[in-house]
Structure formats: C-alpha cells, structure tokens
Amino acid sequence: MLLNQIAAFALVALVIVLVILAAITALRRTSVDAAQRRRLRLEAEIRPQLLHLLANEDPGLTFLAPAGRPAGRVLDSIATGLLPKLRGSDRDGVVELLEQRGAVERARKATRSLRGVVRARAGEQLGDIGLPWTQPAVAALLNDRHPEVRATAARALGKLGDAEAVPSLLRALDRGLVTPNIVSMAVMRLGLGAIEPLQRGLEDSDTTARVVCSEILGLQGAVSAVPSLAKMAIHDLQLRVRIAAIRALGRIGSPTSLTPLLTCLNADEPAVRAEAARSLGRLGTAAAISPLTDALSDEHEVAYAAAVALAAHGEHGRDQLERIGALPTQAGRYATAALSTVTLERARYAPAQVGATQ
Amino acid sequence: VGARFYREAAMSTVLIVEDDSDIRELMAFKLTQVGFDVHTESDGEAGFAAIQELHPELVVLDWMMPKLSGMEVCEQVRATPDLERMAVIMLTAKGQEADVQRGFAAGADDYLVKPFSPRELVSRVEALLARRRA
Numbered sequence: 001m002l003l004n005q006i007a008a009f010a011l012v013a014l015v016i017v018l019v020i021l022a023a024i025t026a027l028r029r030t031s032v033d034a035a036q037r038r039r040l041r042l043e044a045e046i047r048p049q050l051l052h053l054l055a056n057e058d059p060g061l062t063f064l065a066p067a068g069r070p071a072g073r074v075l076d077s078i079a080t081g082l083l084p085k086l087r088g089s090d091r092d093g094v095v096e097l098l099e100q101r102g103a104v105e106r107a108r109k110a111t112r113s114l115r116g117v118v119r120a121r122a123g124e125q126l127g128d129i130g131l132p133w134t135q136p137a138v139a140a141l142l143n144d145r146h147p148e149v150r151a152t153a154a155r156a157l158g159k160l161g162d163a164e165a166v167p168s169l170l171r172a173l174d175r176g177l178v179t180p181n182i183v184s185m186a187v188m189r190l191g192l193g194a195i196e197p198l199q200r201g202l203e204d205s206d207t208t209a210r211v212v213c214s215e216i217l218g219l220q221g222a223v224s225a226v227p228s229l230a231k232m233a234i235h236d237l238q239l240r241v242r243i244a245a246i247r248a249l250g251r252i253g254s255p256t257s258l259t260p261l262l263t264c265l266n267a268d269e270p271a272v273r274a275e276a277a278r279s280l281g282r283l284g285t286a287a288a289i290s291p292l293t294d295a296l297s298d299e300h301e302v303a304y305a306a307a308v309a310l311a312a313h314g315e316h317g318r319d320q321l322e323r324i325g326a327l328p329t330q331a332g333r334y335a336t337a338a339l340s341t342v343t344l345e346r347a348r349y350a351p352a353q354v355g356a357t358q
Numbered sequence: 359v360g361a362r363f364y365r366e367a368a369m370s371t372v373l374i375v376e377d378d379s380d381i382r383e384l385m386a387f388k389l390t391q392v393g394f395d396v397h398t399e400s401d402g403e404a405g406f407a408a409i410q411e412l413h414p415e416l417v418v419l420d421w422m423m424p425k426l427s428g429m430e431v432c433e434q435v436r437a438t439p440d441l442e443r444m445a446v447i448m449l450t451a452k453g454q455e456a457d458v459q460r461g462f463a464a465g466a467d468d469y470l471v472k473p474f475s476p477r478e479l480v481s482r483v484e485a486l487l488a489r490r491r492a
Contacts, residue, residue: 088477
C-alpha cells in the first residue's frame with residue numbers, strides 16, 4: 001500500500017517537473033522569438049535612417065547618438081557592420097557616431113570580459129572601428145588563453161594600421177601564440193610604416209620571426225632592408241631564414257643585391273643555390289647571365305631554377321639558352337626545356353593579352 | 359559640375375546591381391539625392407533582365423553576385439547590340455591589378471574597389487555620364 005502511494009507520488013512529481021520544464025522552454029522560446037522580432041523591427045526602422053543620414057552627408061548622424069537600449073544596441077551593430085564596407089568621410093561619420101554612443105569604450109572594456117566569444121567580438125569590433133588609441137587593448141588579447149581570440153586580435157591589429165603593433169605581433173609569433181600566416185597578413189596590412197620594426201625583427205632570436213620579417217620586407221619592396229637581408233642570406237645559421245632572405249632580395253630587385261646573390265649561388269646547400277638562381281632571375285641584371293649559365297650544369301633543382309631565371313632575362317637570356325640548348329650536355333637539356341616553357345607560356349597568355357588591350 | 363549637370367542627371371536612369379543590401383541602399387540613397395532615377399536589383403540574372411527592360415544610361419555592377427556574376431553581366435551587355443553604349447562601373451572587393459585588368463577587359467568603363475566611398479562613387483558616375491554626353 002505504502003509502496004503504491006510512494007510510486008503514485010513519484011509519478012505525480014515527475015509529471016509536475018516535466019510540465020514546469022515544458023513551460024520554461026516554451027516561455028524561453030517565446031521570449032527569444034519576441035526579442036528577435038523586436039530586433040528585426042528595430043533594424044528595419046534604424047537601418048534606413050542611418051543610411052539616409054549617411055547619404056545626405058548629414059552631420060545629424062550624431063542625432064542618433066542618444067538612442068537608448070535596446071535600440072542603441074541595434075544601432076551599434078548596424079553601424080559596426082557598415083564599417084568594413086565604407087571608406088572616406090562616410091566611414092569617419094560612422095566612427096564618430098560609435099564614439100559618441102560610447103560603443104568604442106564598451107568594446108574596449110569587453111576585451112576583458114570573462115567570455116571568450118565576447119572578447120573576440122570586442123577585438124574584431126575595435127579592429128573594424130580602427131581607432132589607434134584602442135591598440136593596447138587589442139594587443140593585450142594576443143596573450144588570451146583562447147587561440148581564436150588571439151587570431152582575431154592579430155587580424156584586428158592589422159586593420160588598426162598602427163606599426164607600433166609589429167613588436168607585439170612578433171612576440172606572439174615567437175611564443176607560438178599566433179600562426180605565422182596570420183601574423184604575416186596582419187603586418188602586411190600595416191603597410192610601409194611597418195618596415196622599420198620589421199627590420200628590427202630581422203635580429204629576433206626566433207627563426208620563424210626572422211623568416212616572416214624577411215618575407216614581408218621582400219613583399220613590401222623595402223630597399224632599406226637590403227644590407228641586413230644580404231647579411232642574413234649569407235650568414236644566418238638557419239637554412240629557411242637564408243632562403244627567405246634570398247627570396248626577399250629577389251623581390252626587392254635592388255642592383256646592390258647582385259653580389260650577395262652571386263655569393264649564395266655558390267653556397268654549399270642546393271636549396272640556397274636554387275633560391276639564389278630564382279632571385280637572380282627576378283633581378284634581371286645582365287651580369288647574372290654568365291653565372292646562371294654555369295649553374296645549368298649544377299644539380300637538378302639549381303639547374304632548373306637557373307634555366308628559368310635565364311629565360312626571364314629577356315632577349316639576352318633567351319639567346320644564351322638557345323646557344324647552350326644546341327649543345328648535347330646537361331646544360332643544353334635544361335636550356336631547351338626552359339625555352340619550351342617560355343614558348344608555351346607565350347602561347348597561353350597571348351590571347352588574353354589581345355583581349356585585355358581591346 | 360553644377361546645377362546644369364543636376365538638371366541633366368535628373369533625366370538619367372542608373373541601375374545598381376548589388377547583393378549587399380547596405381551598399382545597395384546607400385548607393386541608391388546617394389544617387390537619388392543627386393537627382394538620378396535609381397533602380398536596384400540584388401542578383402546578376404535579375405540585373406540583366408532589368409538592364410534589358412530599363413535601358414539605363416549607367417549600371418553599377420557588383421562583381422561577386424548570385425546566379426550571374428557582374429563580370430558575366432558586363433560581357434552580356436557588351437555583346438548585346440543596343441546596350442553596348444551603356445556605361446558600366448564595376449564595384450568589387452577584388453582590387454588586385456589582374457582583377458582590375460579583367461574587369462576592364464570584360465568591358466567596364468570604370469572600376470571601384472570595396473570598401474568604397476559613396477561620395478567617390480557619385481563623382482565617378484557624374485564624370486562618366488558627363489564624358490558620354492560631351
């Protein structure tokens with residue numbers, strides 16, 4: 001009897017709990033749906049207003065600043081979403097609006113939130129807004145415990161465009177906190193202002209940091225970095241740093257790189273000699289034709305690179321390849337192969353060039 | 359560019375084909391404000407249909423769009439006899455030299471890279487139409 005009573009009581013209790021849970025779920029769903037509908041309604045009201053003010057070049061943008069919650073949150077979200085799409089004075093107007101609304105300060109504080117997703121969003125928002133004074137808050141996120149937050153911070157530092165961020169980015173790279181490709185992309189966005197800190201980065205104790213700095217200096221055509229890169233190309237203890245420095249010298253294309261590149265063409269390591277050949281091809285100096293011709297008798301990797309480099313030397317290089325190609329030697333075979341590649345490339349690009357000039 | 363231009367511009371029809379609603383609306387507001395008769399579409403297929411129907415003087419084409427890309431629309435415009443004189447401005451996030459070259463090769467008259475300045479767009483539209491009228 002007692003057992004039956006306990007079972008009945010447990011059943012009733014279970015039913016009550018289930019009903020309560022169902023009610024809570026339904027209430028929550030209703031409230032989320034209502035919030036979503038409210039948000040969409042607000043967006044539909046605010047977006048055209050904001051776009052109209054922007055289109056009218058109206059300083060009245062700031063009239064929107066006092067908007068309270070939740071309209072304010074919707075306004076901030078729409079305005080922030082517009083930033084990556086705009087530039088010039090229209091963008092400045094949106095930034096001013098966000099500053100006046102306190103959105104920038106809120107995002108700066110949110111970089112210290114306990115929730116990783118909030119910190120990441122704040123970092124991204126500050127990057128999009130692009131005010132240099134927010135850089136320390138974003139740079140601090142490079143030490144975040146979540147890799148996604150660190151990656152977002154690195155990208156945001158690139159968008160902020162302040163070259164002062166380079167040492168922080170390189171430190172994060174040294175410590176393995178952010179991947180080299182993300183750091184490279186971020187530093188590339190910083191433009192020419194990053195050249196000086198990148199040159200300092202060539203002396204970094206971390207191999208990857210030196211590689212990244214060399215590559216970016218090469219891509220930016222930093223002529224002022226040629227002496228340091230030349231030194232690294234010959235003397236650095238790490239092979240991949242030497243290769244990156246040689247590649248950078250080729251990309252920069254300064255005539256002063258000829259001597260160090262010729263030295264590298266005689267290095268012990270085939271990978272270094274091959275990269276030197278490629279860079280000499282980019283340099284396009286007549287003085288490189290003879291050493292590159294000699295390199296046609298080197299190991300496969302070097303000989304192939306030398307043949308392609310000669311083909312890139314214009315008429316003189318191709319004349320040389322034709323002369324060597326007539327010989328029944330290894331050099332002759334590489335020369336013939338390079339000439340065939342040139343012919344194929346010409347055939348491939350010829351119709352496109354005609355189309356482009358029409 | 360002054361009052362005379364705006365009087366002339368009032369007669370001009372501009373079509374904006376862009377899938378990003380913010381950019382589309384902002385451009386539409388801005389160009390309407392200067393006096394153009396502005397129409398909008400959000401994908402390439404609808405955009406080309408609108409071009410054939412409206413015969414606008416100028417069309418602003420986004421490159422990356424659903425159904426038909428801006429590049430394909432531009433090529434179709436240039437291949438259609440009664441549309442070939444239409445001015446085309448390509449608007450795109452593809453800012454590399456080769457991309458710009460491809461845009462012009464497809465028949466674009468001007469090229470604007472995103473992120474863009476709405477004021478610059480208006481200036482380019484005005485300049486392009488003024489040159490066409492000259």
